[in-house]
Amino acid sequence: MSQAVSRMAQSSPNISCGNCPIRHNAVCAECDKDELAALEAAKSYRSFAAGEPLAVSGEALTHFSSIVSGCASMSRTLEDGRRQTVGLLLPSDFIGRPGRATAAYDVVALSDTVVCRFERRTFDGLVRDTPHIATRLLTMTLDELDAARDWAVVLGRMTAREKVAAFLVSLIRRRAAATGQGEPAGDVAVALPLSREAMSDHLGLTIETTSRQITAMKKDGLIQAINTRAFRIPSFEALALIAGEDDDGGPIA
Amino acid sequence: MSQAVSRMAQSSPNISCGNCPIRHNAVCAECDKDELAALEAAKSYRSFAAGEPLAVSGEALTHFSSIVSGCASMSRTLEDGRRQTVGLLLPSDFIGRPGRATAAYDVVALSDTVVCRFERRTFDGLVRDTPHIATRLLTMTLDELDAARDWAVVLGRMTAREKVAAFLVSLIRRRAAATGQGEPAGDVAVALPLSREAMSDHLGLTIETTSRQITAMKKDGLIQAINTRAFRIPSFEALALIAGEDDDGGPIA
DNA sequence: CCAATAAGTTGATCTCGATCAATGCGAACT
DNA sequence: AGTTCGCATTGATCGAGATCAACTTATTGG
Incomplete structure (x- = not known):
């Protein structure tokens, strides 16, 4: 799609993609070899065609994922059909949250999308046991929170x-x-x-x-x-x- | 105000309040004595009268705070006066974020409010060096993010x-x-x-x-x-x- | 290449919430 | 007690955006 994707894709894809949830890559200074190996073992990729659901609100969410390329929306639909998107997911945005097994929103691919993902239980353990991964995730979550609040001003006023x-x-x-x-x-x-x-x-x-x-x-x-x-x-x-x-x-x- | 406040206030106030950012208290299983002492030393309380600002958007934010009692709003005002509240802060909600020295929103006390607070640099260090505090903060932030997204549905649709x-x-x-x-x-x-x-x-x-x-x-x-x-x-x-x-x-x- | 279908645009009208304006009400002070 | 001031309610009117509907432009498939 954009230049972003091609740029991401070429950064040592065999070790770890450049936009994983923890933004890990081969040169991550804080990661030791064991951690890298654990991440690699738990990691997989999956593609979704435009229109395909990545998650359904209320249903089990087996993986913690991060967008590699493409675009997806996170939305809620009221019973009468009114729908509100609560987040536009672009490369490096994540789907899911540690410690929760159920999706809170519908996530749908808007264009053909590739995600990098970790099996949920493995990822939960990784967050629990690896301080700098938890810290990285905290920073990302705080950024998302700011973005969500900024968007509230747009929606409300x-x-x-x-x-x-x-x-x-x-x-x-x-x-x-x-x-x-x-x-x-x-x-x-x-x-x-x-x-x-x-x-x-x-x-x-x-x-x-x-x-x-x-x-x-x-x-x-x-x-x-x-x-x-x-x-x-x-x-x-x-x-x-x-x-x-x-x-x-x-x-x- | 509500029953919540009186209930909070009576839980070992001399050790640590019951609704500090990390929800620390005397019986926290994960906290060792050194950590508790560090928290206690860095902690202070401050009261604000209704209408008083706790933070001003764009200005320095010296403390990371948590509401003990009362109520505050977090809002942004556009140049022409339109205002949108992006969060209603009730006891246990926090103000500020680790690693940022500037307030992103205006925070104003809606009723008389007491906050428990930590000097910013001290708190940043605490989050960096104490894994279970970072984890606790991550959980709280994820909850805030869900709340902000849920509210987007209300505002938008x-x-x-x-x-x-x-x-x-x-x-x-x-x-x-x-x-x-x-x-x-x-x-x-x-x-x-x-x-x-x-x-x-x-x-x-x-x-x-x-x-x-x-x-x-x-x-x-x-x-x-x-x-x-x-x-x-x-x-x-x-x-x-x-x-x-x-x-x-x-x-x- | 042209149907078929989906996506986007434009038009006419209606409605919900904004705006402008006046009135009611309760707490604080004299 | 009465005055004052801020907050809340109510009324009248307006207008931005929703709705209903037709039409145009892309995209896909035979």
């Missing part, structure tokens, strides 16, 4: 236009971060890894409203359509401004 | 009435959990520790809409007003049903 802008801005930032670039600036391109419906589920909007906002933003010159799933953004800063940010760049402190 | 019901249900559940009771049932009472404004900021609604929904729910017999800040709920189950839950009790799996 932003207009449709601001929501769409905030989504594009956050997607562009995550892609840039994954490829090791800094804060995006100026003219940038985004490939959307999801449908208008998945986008709307994430934004708490209907498909129609999302579509109309995109059209309006095209008219205003904020975005240009390469095709329906790819945009060119002439000014990232202008978009970020609409997404309700200070003009000094970066997310609100 | 629920109607005003459902939002108010969901808020009351979650508040009642947290109170019950804090006092060691199980799932609430039947006729229950809630004391609201916050104003209509703070409630609205949490729900992503205006004060007027929140007030109207409360009035409507009174008319429908779902809630009875003891006073403006305290309700009697004749049927917790009926309220939970409106809050968009399955009828088998408990949050959706």
Whole structure:
């Protein structure tokens, strides 16, 4: 998909992928040989086609996984069909939590997706017995928590236009971060890894409203359509401004 | 305030409070004497009057704190004044995160509040060097993450009435959990520790809409007003049903 | 290459919650 | 007791986004 994936894939795939839950790789300074061996033994990969479920809310979750490439959504659907995505999973994001055997949300692949995974009980033991893995997981979880809280501001208080802008801005930032670039600036391109419906589920909007906002933003010159799933953004800063940010760049402190 | 506070306060206050970030107390099986002594030496208490800020977004956060009694909100305010509360902090909830020196949100005391706190650098060291403290913190953070994601469903997809019901249900559940009771049932009472404004900021609604929904729910017999800040709920189950839950009790799996 | 189907856009209308504005109510102070 | 001030409720109106519906554009398969 993005440059991120190809970059990840080439980093010593035979030892350990570059975006495992603990971000382990061959040069991890804190890992001794026994730990690496244990991780390798417990690790496996699995592919999912777009639309395929990676987990079903309420059902057993046998593995702790981390996205290697592709994109998935984590969502809850109410009885009457209303659906809210609570997290967009991109490479390096994890699925599952130590000590819990049941999935709390539905996780569905939005595009073809590869995950790196660990059998749950093995992983639980690894977290319990390996301090620096637990620490690494804590940092990742705290980051996810901040992201979830930031998103609550979008869902609770932003207009449709601001929501769409905030989504594009956050997607562009995550892609840039994954490829090791800094804060995006100026003219940038985004490939959307999801449908208008998945986008709307994430934004708490209907498909129609999302579509109309995109059209309006095209008219205003904020975005240009390469095709329906790819945009060119002439000014990232202008978009970020609409997404309700200070003009000094970066997310609100 | 609630029964929770008095119950907490009496558990060996001279050794360690019962709701410190790591839920340490005199009988913690995993803590040796040195660790306990280190915790005690680093610990202090501080009181805040209702309305007083515990932290300001973007400014230095010198301590890692845990609510002992009272109630605080964690929120972000956009430039134009729109405000969204991203977390309601009740006893045992923590403020701050290891390894970060700056507050990400505004934290304000909603009622008179007491916190138990640790000087930041000391706490960072403690988390780094004491595996079971890191593990405990990881569990708490994962729980917060689930709560934040659950709330995203409320903010993104629920109607005003459902939002108010969901808020009351979650508040009642947290109170019950804090006092060691199980799932609430039947006729229950809630004391609201916050104003209509703070409630609205949490729900992503205006004060007027929140007030109207409360009035409507009174008319429908779902809630009875003891006073403006305290309700009697004749049927917790009926309220939970409106809050968009399955009828088998408990949050959706 | 053209049907068939899914995904996306656009239009018309309606509704829920926001907004603007006034009134009610209770606690704190004199 | 009455005044004041902040909080809460109620009323009237407006508008952003939802809904219902038609249509267009991609994508897939024969």
